[in-house]
Amino acid sequence: MLFRRRKEVSVWERMRMCVWPRRSFSRSFRYIGKRVLRIPATPHMVALGLAIGIFSAFTPLYGFHVIFSIFVAWTMSANIAAAVIGTAFANPLTIPFIFSATYELGYIFLPTRRASLSIYAFLELLHERIFEQLLQVFLQLIIGSFILGGAAALIVYILALKATTHFRIRRSEWIARAKGKSVSGSGEWWKEKL
Numbered sequence: 001m002l003f004r005r006r007k008e009v010s011v012w013e014r015m016r017m018c019v020w021p022r023r024s025f026s027r028s029f030r031y032i033g034k035r036v037l038r039i040p041a042t043p044h045m046v047a048l049g050l051a052i053g054i055f056s057a058f059t060p061l062y063g064f065h066v067i068f069s070i071f072v073a074w075t076m077s078a079n080i081a082a083a084v085i086g087t088a089f090a091n092p093l094t095i096p097f098i099f100s101a102t103y104e105l106g107y108i109f110l111p112t113r114r115a116s117l118s119i120y121a122f123l124e125l126l127h128e129r130i131f132e133q134l135l136q137v138f139l140q141l142i143i144g145s146f147i148l149g150g151a152a153a154l155i156v157y158i159l160a161l162k163a164t165t166h167f168r169i170r171r172s173e174w175i176a177r178a179k180g181k182s183v184s185g186s187g188e189w190w191k192e193k194l
Helices: 011-019 025-037 043-058 065-075 080-089 095-109 119-128 131-179 189-193
Strands: none
Touching (some): 043 065, 043 080, 065 080
């Protein structure tokens, strides 16, 4: 094979690299960002898919974020790959913060007798199957996730749309210069697909 490693990596080393990259997290984030910018779709479709993924990351449908984002992206004709990448925002490091922020915001709009609820108390309610209280907590999470997720999705949509548009224009200008053509009028090829 052309790009095979000289020294084979063990299964344990591969699992470790999935959790903690060998080089750095910034390199991994740059790689994912470049992959998103190079998705072969219109900037609107890519930005909408990424926003849908971010929105679904804020929902309390833990374990079903990817399925939810694929379904919503498919119904809205957004890019499914970008939506799946956007769901990576909900990971073990960010879920406790997302959970507490959405619950506290939902508590403001739908107050109950409880002053606050930690994730451990939520799991205890789930374990004890106290469905009346659990339904109230779930409604608060839904309300909070729609508000925070909608705001985050709007911000991500605007930033991703600007970034992909700028990237496509710069890339077409670079390709035109490399081919020796004039740069004027280049960068508009993707607008024809809108």
